[in-house]
Amino acid sequence: MKYTVNIDDIEQALFALGGEAKAKAIQDQVLKVHCGESIPDNYQHEKSFRQTIQRKMEDYCPQAEGFDLSKKEPKFIRVGHGLYRHANGSGKREFTAAEEVPDAKQYVEGATRSIAVNAYERSADARNKCVEHYGYKCQCCGFSFEEKYGELGKAFIHVHHVKPLAEIKNSYVVDPIKDLIPLCANCHAMVHRASPAISIEKLKAEIKCRSQA
Ligand SMILES: [Zn+2]
Numbered sequence: 001m002k003y004t005v006n007i008d009d010i011e012q013a014l015f016a017l018g019g020e021a022k023a024k025a026i027q028d029q030v031l032k033v034h035c036g037e038s039i040p041d042n043y044q045h046e047k048s049f050r051q052t053i054q055r056k057m058e059d060y061c062p063q064a065e066g067f068d069l070s071k072k073e074p075k076f077i078r079v080g081h082g083l084y085r086h087a088n089g090s091g092k093r094e095f096t097a098a099e100e101v102p103d104a105k106q107y108v109e110g111a112t113r114s115i116a117v118n119a120y121e122r123s124a125d126a127r128n129k130c131v132e133h134y135g136y137k138c139q140c141c142g143f144s145f146e147e148k149y150g151e152l153g154k155a156f157i158h159v160h161h162v163k164p165l166a167e168i169k170n171s172y173v174v175d176p177i178k179d180l181i182p183l184c185a186n187c188h189a190m191v192h193r194a195s196p197a198i199s200i201e202k203l204k205a206e207i208k209c210r211s212q213a
């Protein structure tokens, strides 16, 4: 049978997989839904089929070299090696909240990067490893949503991406302990009052000097 890889089918496959998946899993999903699980005749082998899928995804990935936000809308974000997440999220996006990088949106480059950074902050896997390491207390002011709000606040925290936007390379893989840090909603909003974001140390010092006044 013949089948031509297209962006809609790839998108749908990614949504079916919960919004975040490896290129291989996306390929298998496309094959399952559209090709009766076998490589279509118009592709030489599995590798060329997968490469076509990945190439199409890179066309819509703001981290890709030469990506132009004015021509294409970002659809796929690389959040790990061969791991893609849908730019609009779905499924796994459990802690959306207010973690935007509004100042960066002034510039096209800043906008694509801010989408990418927000995706890192939302990557479920990286986030889980980060809170596993630090716990659910704000690493700036010590606030605990559970202490304040009881059951409702249990296991709730924002996760902030500390690496400056300018340092992020195209094929960047997030380190959940060095690059991410749990912050309460207030501290998270405050670090993003400047662009690049204010450092945790600086905000901590600010809080400390106020409490002594
Ligand atoms: Zn805080």
Ligand SMILES: [Zn+2]
Pocket (backbone or CB within 6 Å): 099, 121, 159, 160, 161, 188, 192
């Ligand atoms: Zn942040």
